[in-house]
Every structure is written in structure tokens, then in C-alpha cells.
Amino acid sequence: MWRGKKPPHRAARLLKDGACPAPRRQGRIERPDRVRRRRQGQGGQWRLPMNYTRRKLLALLAASTAVQSVASQALAESVVAGSGDVALDKLPDWADVKLQLWKYSNPFAPSQWSEPKLGGYDWKAANVKIVDGALQLTVSEKASAEVISGSNSASASAKWEVDVTLPTMKPGLIAAPLWIFNDKAHEEVDFEIVGTRGLQLTVWANVDNQHKAVWVKWILVGDLSGKRYRLGLQYEAGKRVVFSIDGKEAAVVTPADTTGGAFPNKPMQPYFDLWVxxxxxxxxxxxxKWEPMAPSERLVMTVHGYRRTDI
Structure with missing residues (x-):
């Protein structure tokens, strides 16, 4: 349990140089056309070389030709994902949840510390509130918001779900309404709405004791401001990850789909983030590129409900 100091936290997202958490490394950026790409169904997904660092991954994602080729597939897929013809039950709300800073023995706790990736928009507990049974995470000028699940919440076989309304998205704003993580093992699985570009799905694994992306997929491409989704992550350690959107499978990832078969295999715990x-x-x-906000401006992500189901 983390007490009296900053708890472990994932490495900064998609850095300019090197793979986290290792020191930055020098080297030429690999061309996107040298990356092996697989297609499954209608979506485009990347299986990355084993030496693929965050810098190289970023170069791939930013290259317009690569993004356009994925976008043409993902736009069609987004229509299916958002069709809304799957009956979904209501998730439990947050009315009975008590948020207390540094109290990691509780089911959930807000974060409050600084990270280099935030550029002064530090995690602030005051930017996390429960209002009318819903969890609200707010970005304001010089502040981001995060909720961490309790220290006893990790699971190697579970499904996590959230019902979320996204904030007004801006370049440089990252909405991560649900992601799972094991800091010591360098393993992670993400739902991330990336600026106004869309939803990115990523699986991270421990490769040579480094935190590396081994599978990436863009889906629901474009500005998703104000959209409401039911997102689900089903994780079976060492076997598979299932991403679902509005009750439908958006992607299924197994070791056969990842670089060199690298795959997370340790217990994970969920996080909920809105950050700059x-x-x-x-x-x-x-x-x-993030542009500073007016002092009175607020960007709010609302997580209406949440559920974990052991499998």
C-alpha cells in the first residue's frame, strides 16, 4: 500500500525519445512503411517490431499516410460500434464511494502529485468529485484529474466497464476513462481519447524489462466531444484482452496478435484519467498542441457508472 509519498504510476505517454521507464535513447525514427501491419475484420491494427520504442511508435501514429489508411477502416467500424442495438444494463453509480486523498486502502482514491508529462497541469484531488452519483474528472488551468483503484483491487482475470460522457476535446487533452495497469510489471491496457483525433486502443507489455507498446489500434476516428459510450475491458492474464464499445466487441487481442508474442500476464488494476x-x-x-485555458474554463468528463466482474 502506498502511504505518505507519490504512489507508483505509469510512465509518461508517447515520449519524444526512448522507451519508458528506461533513459532516453538516441536513434533514427523508423519509417512507417517498415512496420508490419495486420488487418482483422474491418479495423486496421499494428503489430510492432520488438525494438519499437515510444518515439518510433509516435512517428508511426503521427504519419499522415499511416493515419489515413487506418482512418478509412475505422470510420466504417465506428458506425457499427455506435449503432446502439445491444441492450445494456445500468452500471452501479458512485453514490456510495468515498474519495479520500492518499487512502489507498479504500476502493478508490484521487491522485495529487506532479509528473513531467503534464507540464504543470498536475494531478489535483480537488478536480475529482462525485456529483449526483457520478464521478466527475475536471481539467482546469494548471490541473488534471485522476482516480486510482485501491491497493487490493488488482485482478488477473476480470472485466471492467464504465459508462462515460466525454468532455469537450481539445488538442493536447487526453481522456482515459478506463485503463488498467501494473506498474512493477511494465504492463498496461488503454482506452484513450487522444485530443480531437479519436479513440486509440493500446496493449503494453514488458519487453526486455521495458514498457513497450506491442499492439495499437485507432477506432472511432475524429472529434468525440460530448459523446457517451459504454466501454469495457476484459482481461485474462497471458491469454487475451477484449475491448468492447456499447456492448459490442471492438477488438480482441491475444499473444498471436502482438509483437513477438509479448503480452501482459500480471494482475492489473483500473485507473480513470483526464489529463493534459x-x-x-x-x-x-x-x-x-495544448493551448492554455482561461482561468474560469473547465473541461469535465463524467463517469456515470462503473463495474468490475471477476471471470
Whole structure:
């Protein structure tokens, strides 16, 4: 359990140089056309070389030709994902949840510390509130918001779901309404709405004791401001990850789909984030360039409900 100091946290997102958490590395950016790409169904997904660092991954994602080729597939897929013909039950709300800073023995706790990736838009507990049974995460000028699940919440076989309304998206704003993580193992699975570019799905694994992306897919491309989605992550350690949107499978990932078969295999715990990629270590080609806000401006992401189901 983390007490009295900053708890472990994932490495900064898509840095300019090197793979996190290792020191920055020098080297030529690999051309996107040298990356092996697989197509499954209607979506485009990338299986990346084993030496693919965050810098190289960023170069791929930012390259217009690569993004356009994926976007043409993902736009068609987004129509299916958002068709809304799957009956979904209501998720439990947050009315009975108590948020207390540094109290990681509780089911959930807000974050409050600084990270280089945030560029001064630090995690602030005051930017996390429960209002009318819903969890609200707010970005304001010089502040981001995060909620961490409790220290005893990790699971190697579970499904996590959220019902979320996204904020007004801006270049440089990252909405991560649901992602799972194991800091010590360098393993992670993400739903991330990246600026006004759309939804990115990513699987990270431990490759040579480094935190590396081994599978990436863009889906629901474009500005998703104000959209409401039911997002689900089903994780079976070492076996598969299932991403679902509005009750429908958006992607299924197994070791056969990833670079060299690298795959997360340790227990994970969920996080809920709304943050600003304003740090000097962040490359604006990924999420766009952040512009400062007016002091009174607020960007709010609302997580209406949440559920974990052990499987």
C-alpha cells in the first residue's frame, strides 16, 4: 500500500525519445512503411517490431499516410460500434464511494502529485468529485484529474466497464476513462481519447524489462466531444484482452496478435484519467498542441457508472 509519498504510476505517454521507464535513447525514427501491419475484420491494427520504442511508435501514429489508411477502416467500424442495438444494463453509480486523498486502502482514491508529462497541469484531488452519483474528472488551468483503484483491487482475470460522457476535446487533452495497469510489471491496457483525433486502443507489455507498446489500434476516428459510450475491458492474464464499445466487441487481442508474442500476464488494476499532455517530453504530433485555458474554463468528463466482474 502506498502511504505518505507519490504512489507508483505509469510512465509518461508517447515520449519524444526512448522507451519508458528506461533513459532516453538516441536513434533514427523508423519509417512507417517498415512496420508490419495486420488487418482483422474491418479495423486496421499494428503489430510492432520488438525494438519499437515510444518515439518510433509516435512517428508511426503521427504519419499522415499511416493515419489515413487506418482512418478509412475505422470510420466504417465506428458506425457499427455506435449503432446502439445491444441492450445494456445500468452500471452501479458512485453514490456510495468515498474519495479520500492518499487512502489507498479504500476502493478508490484521487491522485495529487506532479509528473513531467503534464507540464504543470498536475494531478489535483480537488478536480475529482462525485456529483449526483457520478464521478466527475475536471481539467482546469494548471490541473488534471485522476482516480486510482485501491491497493487490493488488482485482478488477473476480470472485466471492467464504465459508462462515460466525454468532455469537450481539445488538442493536447487526453481522456482515459478506463485503463488498467501494473506498474512493477511494465504492463498496461488503454482506452484513450487522444485530443480531437479519436479513440486509440493500446496493449503494453514488458519487453526486455521495458514498457513497450506491442499492439495499437485507432477506432472511432475524429472529434468525440460530448459523446457517451459504454466501454469495457476484459482481461485474462497471458491469454487475451477484449475491448468492447456499447456492448459490442471492438477488438480482441491475444499473444498471436502482438509483437513477438509479448503480452501482459500480471494482475492489473483500473485507473480513470483526464489529463493534459503539456510536458516538454510530450510530442504534439500525438495528441496535438495544448493551448492554455482561461482561468474560469473547465473541461469535465463524467463517469456515470462503473463495474468490475471477476471471470
Amino acid at each position: 499532455a503539456a510536458g516538454a517530453i510530450m510530442d504534439p504530433r500525438w495528441a496535438g
